[in-house]
Amino acid sequence: MWEFTASLRFDARLAPDDIAGSRAHVAGLRRAGLLTDGEAKILSAALTRVEEELAGGSFAFKPGDEDIHTAIERRVTELAGDTGAKLHAGRSRNDQVATDLRLYAKRALAEVVAGVLGLQRVLHDRAKVAARDQVYLPGYTHLQRAQPVLLAHHLLAHGWALGRDVDRLLDCRTRLDVSPLGAGALAGSSLPLDPRPTAEDLGFEGVFENSLDAVSDRDFVAEALFGLALLGVHLSRLGEEVVLWASAEFGFLHLDDAWATGSSMLPQKKNPDIAELVRAKSGRLIGHLTGFLATLKGLPLAYNRDLQEDKEPLFDAVDQVVAGLAALAGLLETATFDADRMAAAADGADASAVDLTEWLVTRGTPFRAAYMIVAGLVRDAAERHVPLAELVTAHPSLGPEAVALLEPGVSVTRRTSPGGAGPRPVKDQLERFRAHLATTEERLSHL
Ligand code: ARG
Numbered sequence: 001m002w003e004f005t006a007s008l009r010f011d012a013r014l015a016p017d018d019i020a021g022s023r024a025h026v027a028g029l030r031r032a033g034l035l036t037d038g039e040a041k042i043l044s045a046a047l048t049r050v051e052e053e054l055a056g057g058s059f060a061f062k063p064g065d066e067d068i069h070t071a072i073e074r075r076v077t078e079l080a081g082d083t084g085a086k087l088h089a090g091r092s093r094n095d096q097v098a099t100d101l102r103l104y105a106k107r108a109l110a111e112v113v114a115g116v117l118g119l120q121r122v123l124h125d126r127a128k129v130a131a132r133d134q135v136y137l138p139g140y141t142h143l144q145r146a147q148p149v150l151l152a153h154h155l156l157a158h159g160w161a162l163g164r165d166v167d168r169l170l171d172c173r174t175r176l177d178v179s180p181l182g183a184g185a186l187a188g189s190s191l192p193l194d195p196r197p198t199a200e201d202l203g204f205e206g207v208f209e210n211s212l213d214a215v216s217d218r219d220f221v222a223e224a225l226f227g228l229a230l231l232g233v234h235l236s237r238l239g240e241e242v243v244l245w246a247s248a249e250f251g252f253l254h255l256d257d258a259w260a261t262g263s264s265m266l267p268q269k270k271n272p273d274i275a276e277l278v279r280a281k282s283g284r285l286i287g288h289l290t291g292f293l294a295t296l297k298g299l300p301l302a303y304n305r306d307l308q309e310d311k312e313p314l315f316d317a318v319d320q321v322v323a324g325l326a327a328l329a330g331l332l333e334t335a336t337f338d339a340d341r342m343a344a345a346a347d348g349a350d351a352s353a354v355d356l357t358e359w360l361v362t363r364g365t366p367f368r369a370a371y372m373i374v375a376g377l378v379r380d381a382a383e384r385h386v387p388l389a390e391l392v393t394a395h396p397s398l399g400p401e402a403v404a405l406l407e408p409g410v411s412v413t414r415r416t417s418p419g420g421a422g423p424r425p426v427k428d429q430l431e432r433f434r435a436h437l438a439t440t441e442e443r444l445s446h447l
Contacts, residue, residue: 007067007308010315014068015054017103018096019047021181022072024201025091028182032192034090039083046079047072069093069100090193092185094215094303099181101310103202105224108318109173110447115325116162116169116231117440122329123159124433127152130337131426136412137252137342138351139421147354148346148412149421151337156426156433158238165231166440172227173447176220179204183214186302216302218292221310225289228317229282235324236282242275242331251341256334259327274327281320288313347408350388353378355405355414360397373397 023044030040050072053059065071070093077084131152139149179202182188182195188211199207208214245253246260255272263269295309353374360370377395381388389406392398404410415422419429 002066005066005305007311008061008065008071010312011068011097012071013315014097014100014104014311015072016051017100018068018072019051019054020103020202021096021099022047022076022087024198025181026087027201028193028195028198029086029089031194031197032090034191035083035086039086042080042083043076043087046076046084049079050075067093067097069096090184090189090191091181092183092215094185095180095183095211097307098183098215098217099179099202101314102176102178102180102204102220105176105220105314106173106447108314109169109224109227110444112228112231112318112321112325113166113169113440113444115322115329116166117437117444119325119329119332120159120162120166120433120437120440122333123155123162124430124437126332126337127155127159127433128430130155131423131430133339134409134412134423135337135339135342136346136409138346145345145348145351147415147421148351149415150412150423150426151339151342152430153421153426156429158234159433160436161234161237162231163436163440165227165234166443168227168230169224170443172220172223174205175223177205179207180214180217183208183211186215187211212302216299216304216307218296218307218310221314222289222293222296225285225292225313225317228321229285229289231321232282232285232317232324235321235328236279238328239275239278242328242335243272243279246270246272246275246335250345252338252345254336254338255331256336259331259334272331274331278324278328281324284320285317288317343408346412350378352406352411355411356392356398356402358414359402359405363397365397 026035026040026043026047029035030037035043050059053075054072059071059075061071062074065074073084073088076087131150135151136148137151137154138145139147139154179195179199181198181202182193195207242253242255244250246255255270257270259274260270261273263271292310292313295306299306356374356377357367357370360373361367365373373395377388377391380386381391389403392403392406393400395402405414413422416424418425420426
């Protein structure tokens with residue numbers, strides 16, 4: 001039964017948060033006159049000692065330590081005797097664990113955002129160089145070549161998706177920044193404790209309004225799991241493109257040896273395992289979210305032991321995402337883009353079909369009519385095995401001037417509208433992306 005119910009195995013990582021929470025509670029007990037100055041000092045010294053033992057690895061866990069909260073209180077009592085036994089007055093593990101997990105989530109989400117920023121920086125740096133060199137590739141819809149786009153544009157598309165992850169995770173972090181300490185087991189306390197200064201001591205922005213809600217609310221875990229799952233989905237989509245692009249069929253990307261893996265049997269193999277694992281982990285992250293929502297569903301107020309199941313999914317989601325972000329950043333930082341392969345794939349004459357159409361539109365042809373003309377030419381060229389350029393030159397509404405649009409590398413330069421895939425808008429976009437990175441850096445520096 002013990003093995004089944006104890007949580008020490010995974011909640012030991014809340015130790016720093018539990019120490020912080022206990023320190024704030026000691027200060028609260030002192031303010032309430034429930035501890036003398038001397039007793040508060042003894043407890044603080046004991047907590048410092050426990051903190052050192054835990055950090056140095058000399059903390060001796062005992063078989064009766066059910067979770068990190070009981071382990072720390074047990075040790076404080078060993079060190080401080082009767083004074084140690086005063087620590088838990090007015091507090092329950094229910095408000096304690098809720099407090100600890102919020103403190104953990106605050107630092108964990110900041111760490112995740114720092115990791116996202118690291119990957120965004122790599123995307124930005126690669127995009128900047130690719131924009132300077134005017135590297136372009138086919139843009140796809142339905143995984144069919146559609147229109148050429150700058151590589152910088154493609155990389156920044158992933159960068160902006162990650163930007164929304166940053167917003168979402170920091171937004172979640174703001175909402176969870178509320179202290180539950182002082183809610184007790186579920187109803188508060190008869191002791192003259194004030195949760196407000198305790199919340200302030202712990203660096204929380206707010207304090208609970210309702211003790212039942214305070215001990216049973218795990219919305220922040222579900223929200224964080226969603227933010228991490230969606231971030232994981234974004235990483236998985238990026239990972240899938242790395243896998244595709246690194247294949248011989250695409251040949252757009254060459255992985256650095258240090259960030260690729262070999263095969264145990266095939267000597268020639270260089271595999272994109274990082275990208276594949278990132279792609280796979282998103283499944284696990286989605287599982288954590290749906291699993292935990294199912295755990296929460298139907299729980300009556302207030303604390304139920306079911307809530308102990310909040311920690312493993314959250315810890316694992318944070319760990320997987322932080323590791324995946326760093327791995328993907330390293331892979332992308334060191335990979336080589338094959339600009340020639342990309343250009344060759346993008347330079348098919350068909351890629352300029354829409355440019356021909358728009359050329360006609362600017363000369364007064366209604367779009368649908370222009371579309372029919374160009375579609376007819378593209379079809380003819382394919383069926384009769386003649387170069388499209390020949391048909392365009394011969395066409396009365398097009399002619400030699402329009403043929404210039406079919407030259408390699410021309411099409412992408414014609415994506416001039418704001419937010420578009422050509423050099424001019426991408427230059428502006430890069431600047432705005434840099435501003436976004438600076439804002440995130442600034443936000444992180446305040447956490
Ligand atoms: N280990 C428990 C958890 O993580 C701590 C709270 C236990 N509270 C209780 N009343 N049994 O949720």
